[in-house]
Amino acid sequence: MIRFVQIALLILSGAAQPLFAQSPAESSPEVLAILQKIASAPRQHNYTGTFIYSSGSHIETSRIIHIQDQEGEHEKIEVLDGAPREIIRNNDEMSCYLPESKTIVTEKRWLRKSFPAILSEPLNTLSEHYSVSKGPPERISDYDCEVIILEPRDDMRYGHRLWVDIHTGLLLKAAVIDKGRVIEQFIFTQLKIGGSIDRELLRPKYSAKTGEWRTINLVSTTIESGKLGWQVNNPPVGFKKMAEMKRTLSGKSIPVSHIALSDGLVAVSVFIEPLEKGSPPPVQGLVPSYGAINIYTRTVADSMVTTVGEVPPSTVIQIGNSVVKYKGK
Amino acid sequence: MKSKISAMMDGELKSEDVSSIITQIKETGDLKNEWSTYHLIGDSLRRSSSSIDIARRVSTALATEPTLLAPRTTKQNKFKVFALSVAASLAAVAMVGWMGLQSMGHSPENFTNNKIALQPEPSPAIPASSSIADPAPAPAQINDYLLAHRQFSATPAMYGVAPYLRTSVESRGSPDR
Numbered sequence: 279m280i281r282f283v284q285i286a287l288l289i290l291s292g293a294a295q296p297l298f299a300q301s302p303a304e305s306s307p308e309v310l311a312i313l314q315k316i317a318s319a320p321r322q323h324n325y326t327g328t329f330i331y332s333s334g335s336h337i338e339t340s341r342i343i344h345i346q347d348q349e350g351e352h353e354k355i356e357v358l359d360g361a362p363r364e365i366i367r368n369n370d371e372m373s374c375y376l377p378e379s380k381t382i383v384t385e386k387r388w389l390r391k392s393f394p395a396i397l398s399e400p401l402n403t404l405s406e407h408y409s410v411s412k413g414p415p416e417r418i419s420d421y422d423c424e425v426i427i428l429e430p431r432d433d434m435r436y437g438h439r440l441w442v443d444i445h446t447g448l449l450l451k452a453a454v455i456d457k458g459r460v461i462e463q464f465i466f467t468q469l470k471i472g473g474s475i476d477r478e479l480l481r482p483k484y485s486a487k488t489g490e491w492r493t494i495n496l497v498s499t500t501i502e503s504g505k506l507g508w509q510v511n512n513p514p515v516g517f518k519k520m521a522e523m524k525r526t527l528s529g530k531s532i533p534v535s536h537i538a539l540s541d542g543l544v545a546v547s548v549f550i551e552p553l554e555k556g557s558p559p560p561v562q563g564l565v566p567s568y569g570a571i572n573i574y575t576r577t578v579a580d581s582m583v584t585t586v587g588e589v590p591p592s593t594v595i596q597i598g599n600s601v602v603k604y605k606g607k
Numbered sequence: 608m609k610s611k612i613s614a615m616m617d618g619e620l621k622s623e624d625v626s627s628i629i630t631q632i633k634e635t636g637d638l639k640n641e642w643s644t645y646h647l648i649g650d651s652l653r654r655s656s657s658s659i660d661i662a663r664r665v666s667t668a669l670a671t672e673p674t675l676l677a678p679r680t681t682k683q684n685k686f687k688v689f690a691l692s693v694a695a696s697l698a699a700v701a702m703v704g705w706m707g708l709q710s711m712g713h714s715p716e717n718f719t720n721n722k723i724a725l726q727p728e729p730s731p732a733i734p735a736s737s738s739i740a741d742p743a744p745a746p747a748q749i750n751d752y753l754l755a756h757r758q759f760s761a762t763p764a765m766y767g768v769a770p771y772l773r774t775s776v777e778s779r780g781s782p783d784r
Binding site for chain 1 (some may be wrong): 753756
């Protein structure tokens with residue numbers, strides 16, 4: 279019942295009429311340049327700091343050490359509240375140490391720089407669906423920040439606000455906004471940019487004992503060329519297919535089909551997985567979640583289709599409902 | 608190595624490095640996959656969004672470089688981009704959030720209660736929502752989905768990948784669940 283209420287509320291909020299309707303003026307090149315700066319800043323600056331992530335009633339503090347050298351980016355994040363957790367990242371490779379369960383979760387990302395390079399100028403498409411503007415400067419963690427406001431032009435997406443250090447372009451605060459209400463945010467509460475950082479700080483606390491730990495490799499990805507046999511035939515305006523792929527997920531013998539869509543800022547993923555024979559069919563509907571993420575499941579033919587994205591519930595529902603088996607050309 | 612491949616695609620690699628990379632790509636299956644992945648993305652972009660200006664420009668750029676083994680000039684990189692790079696730079700943050708929630712054994716109730724306190728009365732608004740996916744995707748599955756999704760996700764909202772509270776808790780066998 280509780281979950282029902284929660285879902286109903288999510289839907290209700292998604293169905294309410296939006297207030298935006300700003301004139302679809304061109305976003306200023308200056309603002310777009312700041313956005314680009316955000317993207318490249320972590321590859322140019324070293325920093326250590328403490329940040330807070332909050333979503334709904336959940337608040338969590340973490341410490342971050344970020345070093346950039348000839349070999350790329352190195353990063354350690356320690357979660358300071360609740361169960362101890364440590365995340366080590368070296369470029370695209372991430373390892374998360376969960377000492378309580380003696381587990382290491384690893385993930386290798388394959389996209390990274392390649393995507394933006396291919397995508398060329400998504401900033402143009404960005405301003406088709408968001409009005410991008412600059413707010414008055416604000417001070418975050420003792421740094422003067424420019425404030426970038428991304429206001430959705432329709433109710434198929436959330437609003438975003440970014441606080442960007444004027445000098446380095448580092449993102450010091452970010453918030454996701456649903457009709458004036460912050461549904462998720464992250465903010466640095468203490469930050470030191472530049473200066474010498476002891477590399478020892480990057481060392482994981484637990485790695486020496488990994489012999490007795492269990493390792494879970496979360497995402498092993500294989501890509502097959504184009505023909506997935508599935509397509510999204512009626513996505514909300516602005517959402518375009520970025521890629522389609524098959525991926526092997528943990529504990530699955532059959533690869534799962536994955537279609538990724540984006541509106542230039544946020545992404546929505548559609549996963550299609552054949553149902554196992556004999557298992558009860560999944561129930562169609564929104565899956566409980568919170569923050570900006572919404573998840574929607576339905577059954578199509580013999581497959582379960584799950585749509586995931588940082589978009590309002592109505593958007594994942596529309597995308598999920600427009601997934602069809604593709605009969606070939 | 609991957610970073611070199613992407614650097615090459617970005618046209619950021621010196622020419623002497625390029626030829627050695629190409630040789631390595633030819634010889635290594637993994638790298639071949641990597642390489643084709645990048646191009647698959649490019650291909651799907653061209654196919655799926657040919658109506659928009661940006662895609663046309665990308666296609667033009669690609670068409671003028673038929674082999675794609677030739678790195679693009681750095682001039683074209685000046686529009687190097689926001690969305691997915693931000694994703695990369697924030698990914699670890701997302702991971703933190705996700706890990707955080709999965710280890711918060713007793714929090715689902717807290718969360719739900721608070722959620723209710725914050726919200727107005729329930730409404731049977733949209734029929735699709737009224738059946739809540741209860742037995743639907745097994746918990747571990749959702750986590751995998753979220754993580755797989757995360758790498759495409761460009762917004763700060765992706766720390767929201769974290770938020771799949773209930774399944775996360777179950778799938779990692781937290782003592783409270």
